[in-house]
Amino acid sequence: MRLKLAATAAIALTAMPVAAFADGEVNIYSYRQAYLLEPLLNAFEKETGIESNVVFAKQGLAERLDREGRNSPADVVMTVDISRIDELVERNLLQGITDNKILNKNIPENLRHPDGEWFALTTRGRLIYTSKDRVEEGAITTYEDLADEKWNNRICTRSGKHPYNIALISSMIAHHGEADTEKWLAGVKDNLARKPQGGDRDQIKAIAAGVCDVAIGNSYYYGNMLQDENEREAAETVRLVFPNADGRGTHINISSIALTKSAPNKDNAIKLMEFLSSAEAQRIYAEANAEYPANPNVKPVGMVAEWGEIHPDSISLQEIADNRNAAVKLVDRVDFDGE
């Protein structure tokens, strides 16, 4: 037994990937699953010959980057929520890129940090799903409507503490103030058909099951379900609503990329950022994960285009990030996730 273990260990040791510092590489700390980045990074390598190395985790990467300090191998951080990237700004772990013509041309001003500390790559709308059978078209058109008594016992959502819901609540605070948002959130809680649970896909499935009639979820989950033969049937029972389309616009969140302060491969990192903002990469994003490209010159494709145009809320993402703590505490105060 011991011999076998030793042999296995030896094989594994020799095959172990070595941390990359050599030229021609770029190192990524990612809050997004590595397999979702793969097509993009492959295209990048094909075009530039630069290899990418990835560590994916949903927690702890900020601490790791911080503690590793000036010796950190990470060149860029990729995130899927405005709060995650804002945390890195607050902790002074990023460096701004202000004078890059390509990035500034590809990414509109409202989708990048004022000092170029981060750049959005895609946006995703936080939408309302309604049952095609049980909810008339146009019966619900705004986030504010979710607190209306007529939806009593008919709404489903994931945990109020999930970053996507926190960002939505933050945007409500930005628009209505904390006191009114608390009333609204308490109203939504009263309307819940079940305790918040699962992911966004589970809410669509709950509508299909008749557990509830209205749900909150990101646009691309619906798109992904339509593409999965086992889940298509459930997805086809719901209708997409772009909330507040006629008013201030639909709440959006971003996935983004940022250059670390310590980046050892800075030039390669900037090349990667430029590439990911380019039309070619933005198209891959849009096709593979049903998201909205941040680059205004790339139009949504396929089914995302069929859903109709999205009118994003024009509020600054920074303001949403600034209201994060207030939103988290609000969720606790109305006991949103409680029984």
Added chain:
Amino acid sequence: MSEAATGANIAPAQPLHIKRTSKRWLIAAALITAIVALPVLAVIYLAFFPDENIWPHLMSTTLPRYLVTTLKLMLGVGILALGIGLSSAWAVTMCEFPGRKYFEWAMLLPFAVPAYVIAYVYTSLLDYAGPVQSALRAVFGWTSAADYWFPEIRSLEGAILMIGLVLYPYVYLLARAAFLEQSPSLFAVSRSLGHSAISTFFRVVLPIARPAIAVGLSLVMMETLNDFGTVDFFAVQTLTTGLFDTWMNLGNLGGAAQIASVMLIFVLVLVTLERYSRRRQQQFAARDNREPIRRFTMSFPRQMVCVAVCGIPVFLGFAIPGATLATYAIEYFSESWNPDFIQNTLNSLFLSSAAALTTLVIGVTLAYSRRLHNTRGMQVLMRLSSLGYAMPGAVLAVGVIVPLAGFDNWLDSLMRDYFGFSSGLLLSGSAFALIFAYTVRFLAVSAGSVESALQKITPSMDMASRSLGHTPGKTLVKVHLPMLRGTLVTAALVVFVDCMKELPATLILRPFNFETLATYVYQFASDEKLFHSALPALIIVVAGIIPIILMSRSISNSRAMN
């Protein structure tokens, strides 16, 4: 009572501490503890620097609920694990029934299934669109969820069931080893004195097995307390929910470290209470267990009860999730198959075996030092070194980064200042960091089981060996280790399987482009499509089965050898 029962006891002092024994063992134990305790101390250190005082908000809102839920969860899982673990261990050790030999090892199979995987599998089976409810609807003609009642798997009860099903093997394993070590004559004596079999079980068998059972149960409790994946998936909010909320949503790492520290104190109090309650018991195995165990022969209905007691947990905890994963592995084979698997499997095997060996060596060193120097100070070292298990993996990972990156950067500055070159990060982000984290996390498993087994060896063994001129080291190698063989193999293999399943610390600490089976599966699970990685999930389970069978054989052999 147990002293009288075992008959071979010596006054409960510590006769092993011979003045002339060199302090080498003590120093080694202190050094190891100092290194192993670093991550936990780092977390406690972070607790002194919160961004804001989190407690007023928590106390006035969610904390009471989190606390109550946590206690219910721990209590529920504890009772379930004890119930299944003890009854099945007793049945396979003492009763004769069809399939008994197979159940000896099959009882351990659910241990190979990661809790987040079993949770995912049962949710997919039992939710509205799953096969169970679909079949019910087809049979009874129901059309929507409003037409009928069905138990909600995403609930506290569901979480208790899931976690209990995959953790009871800790109790089973240690209880069975303890039952096997007991002398059958004790049982016979108790029966001849007029006690019924049940009364004997509670008055003789259980008290003697208690230290081992306590170790198993405390592992179950700590693992439950720290679980985040399963409870999060089931929308059950425990203290870890509050902890991750404070850390990730409020960005208050110090506040999160405070919650982790409170959980640590909670564990310490529990463990201390248990130890205090048996402070006056000390027991050494009577050396007459060469006598073979005479198993009860039973009536057919009673045999069937035994089959059910053993069969149901294995069926629910292993057969169903295993079969479901296998089905999906076939269905999603083209998406699941990936040449990287072989590399991922090797990574998992390498890390897990390295960590298993490390924890074993350290565990033996600590437990044996404690035997040589049974002082208050040594007890404190022992407890300190086992604290890693009492912390959520992701928090412990941050605790690992702090000292490792600190050391790397210190060395780097030194090199830059004196030699003008940068040594960069040596330990941080390396396989070493992972093995270190696993060791810190799972040392409690190996040190605990070695310690409790070592306690059963009568000190007269040591004295005989020492009086024959052997050093403590030689005594360990010549006397104790051979006697402990079964325990050592078990301890190493339990750690091995635990490492194969370990997820949160691996995610945070790993090198670039480095996947273990668990992290590979998690990529998909975290994106709400675990079944796209059913094949690697199945490999984790299968890779866990082999050591489990070895483990069970070594336990049976340990008795045959005696």
